Amino acid sequence: MSALPSAVGRTLTQTGEDGSQxxxxxxxxxxxxxxxxxxxxxxNILRPEGEIKLEARSLNMYYGSFQALRxxxxxxxxxxITALIGPSGCGKSSFLRCFNRMNDMxxxxxxxxxxxxxxxxxxxxxxxxxxxxxxxxxVFQAPNPFPMSIYDNIAYGPRLHGxxxxxxxxxxxxxxxxxxxxxxxxxxxxxxxxLGLSGGQQQRLCIARVLAVQPEVLLMDxxxxxxxxxxxxxxxxxxxxxxxxxTIVIVTHNMYQASRVxxxxxxxxxxxxxxxxxxxxxxxxxxxxxxxxxxxxxxx
Amino acid sequence: xRSTKPRRWGERLIEGAIKSTGIATIVFVLLIFVFLLxxxxxxxxxxxxxxxxxxxxxxxxxxxxxxxxxxxxxxxLYVTLGAMVxxxxxxxxxxxxxxxxxPQWLRELLKPLVELLAAVPSVVFGxxxxxxxxxxxxxxxxxPVGQFAALGSLLLAFMAIPTIVxxxxxxxxxxxxxxxxxxxxxxxTHWQSITRVVLPTARSGLIAAGLLGLGRAIGETMTVLMVTxxxxxxxxxxxxxxxxxxxxxxxxxxxxxxxAHNSTHYFALFFIGLLLFLITLVVNVVAEVVVxxxxxxxx
Numbered sequence: 001m002s003a004l005p006s007a008v009g010r011t012l013t014q015t016g017e018d019g020s021q022x023x024x025x026x027x028x029x030x031x032x033x034x035x036x037x038x039x040x041x042x043x044n045i046l047r048p049e050g051e052i053k054l055e056a057r058s059l060n061m062y063y064g065s066f067q068a069l070r071x072x073x074x075x076x077x078x079x080x081i082t083a084l085i086g087p088s089g090c091g092k093s094s095f096l097r098c099f100n101r102m103n104d105m106x107x108x109x110x111x112x113x114x115x116x117x118x119x120x121x122x123x124x125x126x127x128x129x130x131x132x133x134x135x136x137x138x139v140f141q142a143p144n145p146f147p148m149s150i151y152d153n154i155a156y157g158p159r160l161h162g163x164x165x166x167x168x169x170x171x172x173x174x175x176x177x178x179x180x181x182x183x184x185x186x187x188x189x190x191x192x193x194x195l196g197l198s199g200g201q202q203q204r205l206c207i208a209r210v211l212a213v214q215p216e217v218l219l220m221d222x223x224x225x226x227x228x229x230x231x232x233x234x235x236x237x238x239x240x241x242x243x244x245x246x247t248i249v250i251v252t253h254n255m256y257q258a259s260r261v262x263x264x265x266x267x268x269x270x271x272x273x274x275x276x277x278x279x280x281x282x283x284x285x286x287x288x289x290x291x292x293x294x295x296x297x298x299x300x
Numbered sequence: 301x302r303s304t305k306p307r308r309w310g311e312r313l314i315e316g317a318i319k320s321t322g323i324a325t326i327v328f329v330l331l332i333f334v335f336l337l338x339x340x341x342x343x344x345x346x347x348x349x350x351x352x353x354x355x356x357x358x359x360x361x362x363x364x365x366x367x368x369x370x371x372x373x374x375x376x377l378y379v380t381l382g383a384m385v386x387x388x389x390x391x392x393x394x395x396x397x398x399x400x401x402x403p404q405w406l407r408e409l410l411k412p413l414v415e416l417l418a419a420v421p422s423v424v425f426g427x428x429x430x431x432x433x434x435x436x437x438x439x440x441x442x443x444p445v446g447q448f449a450a451l452g453s454l455l456l457a458f459m460a461i462p463t464i465v466x467x468x469x470x471x472x473x474x475x476x477x478x479x480x481x482x483x484x485x486x487x488x489t490h491w492q493s494i495t496r497v498v499l500p501t502a503r504s505g506l507i508a509a510g511l512l513g514l515g516r517a518i519g520e521t522m523t524v525l526m527v528t529x530x531x532x533x534x535x536x537x538x539x540x541x542x543x544x545x546x547x548x549x550x551x552x553x554x555x556x557x558x559x560a561h562n563s564t565h566y567f568a569l570f571f572i573g574l575l576l577f578l579i580t581l582v583v584n585v586v587a588e589v590v591v592x593x594x595x596x597x598x599x
Contacts, residue, residue: 144478
């Protein structure tokens with residue numbers, strides 16, 4: 001483990017770089033992690049201003065003897081889109097899955113450090129996992145609608161978490177499908193199997209299915225990688241609309257996608273969070289040489 | 301599609317051999333059917349005996365002979381239905397445990413054990429029933445006899461369970477992991493995910509498992525011959541389960557050795573065989589269709 005630079009050192013670095021770059025203007029207005037004595041973190045990790053929805057502190061994650069994450073600390077702002085980029089196997093998906101504890105069922109999974117949702121540890125013993133996952137929803141890489149009707153897919157979550165009556169359920173289904181920009185396409189065939197929809201429609205259905213349980217956070221694991229450009233465009237438009245009400249974290253292979261939709265971007269490499277900051281700063285004036293190389297397509 | 305490349309004769313030979321074994325299987329089944337027909341149809345040359353087929357008495361050695369099939373059909377129905385009532389819930393539950401809940405080491409222990417159950421000869425099950433279970437049940441439950449329909453059902457259930465477990469388990473494994481993950485990520489518990497997503501998705505496969513188990517149970521002979529008492533009476537209501545019955549299979553096994561070749565009795569036994577053949581054929585075809593539909597749904 002390399003020696004951590006002091007808070008003073010980091011502040012100096014920041015000032016030096018921002019002084020010469022116009023794009024970094026907004027960065028200068030925000031402070032870097034102020035409590036680095038308490039929470040050790042790597043340099044070039046921005047602590048966003050405003051409400052912090054999710055936070056990871058000094059995460060070390062292992063699958064058996066393989067270390068998937070190395071001392072990752074990141075604060076994710078509320079009602080913003082945060083993109084996680086990096087080459088395959090860099091740990092970005094593993095990191096994403098820490099926030100709804102989807103790694104728990106993997107054999108040999110072990111986690112050190114803290115993961116906080118609004119300041120509360122989500123790995124504590126008495127945590128209600130179902131409640132956590134209701135608050136922190138997830139959209140997967142490949143659309144995974146259940147082999148049941150469109151209506152029942154959307155109603156699945158609400159039925160788990162309560163006993164909504166018919167009219168409530170109808171309302172939730174319509175509202176969720178409208179939010180996911182799918183209502184007009186499926187309103188006449190709600191009773192038909194969800195498997196009859198196209199890939200892009202299925203993915204929006206999966207988004208609607210998550211929205212139906214009224215989560216606060218949306219974790220999206222490469223939600224458009226299995227889709228064609230038109231469907232991808234739909235999903236990205238949708239994310240920008242959803243940002244008003246939801247905190248969104250998206251893992252993506254596609255750097256253009258990250259730059260199009262997100263306000264914050266984190267770059268992962270070999271289990272390490274190399275750099276985290278405003279998306280434009282990361283893409284235009286990366287501080288770390290490795291980020292620069294990756295953005296410019298020198299590897300990955 | 302025909303390959304444009306010239307193929308070597310070795311390849312052709314192997315292909316021909318495989319093809320001929322496949323065709324042979326079909327031919328054998330057809331031949332069995334033909335011989336069953338040949339040895340059972342002459343029965344219909346005897347008007348009186350034919351008329352007695354729908355009767356309620358199976359008295360092949362009385363004068364006049366009576367070949368009422370109703371008691372035998374009902375006997376088979378009782379024993380088989382009883383076996384299904386026991387084996388389907390147990391088998392499916394066992395498959396759920398193996399596929400969804402058991403830790404790796406237990407799964408690897410249970411699977412071969414269940415398969416081992418299929419390797420136990422039916423005469424052993426029969427002996428177990430006659431010597432141990434039958435007398436024990438008769439004593440503890442104060443039954444009139446130690447050989448009765450439900451005892452056959454119980455033993456048949458254990459013979460059908462391996463089939464049901466392995467087919468069900470395949471069906472459960474065919475449910476994509478992504479669906480489980482999707483359900484869990486929506487805040488479902490493990491159990492909710494199993495009951496609300498995994499089981500409905502595997503539905504067709506589970507039905508097929510039950511049907512294949514049924515096919516296994518209905519054709520079983522030795523065990524039922526040994527433990528069900530073999531009284532060709534019409535079972536009455538639920539009480540029929542604790543009284544002796546006689547199944548179609550047991551009738552053939554018990555009487556075939558004592559009939560004169562080409563007698564009406566002989567033809568009647570073959571007719572029972574023909575019926576059994578048709579019943580199992582229908583059950584298996586239905587199961588096959590259901591499995592096929594499952595494959596389409598999975599896609």
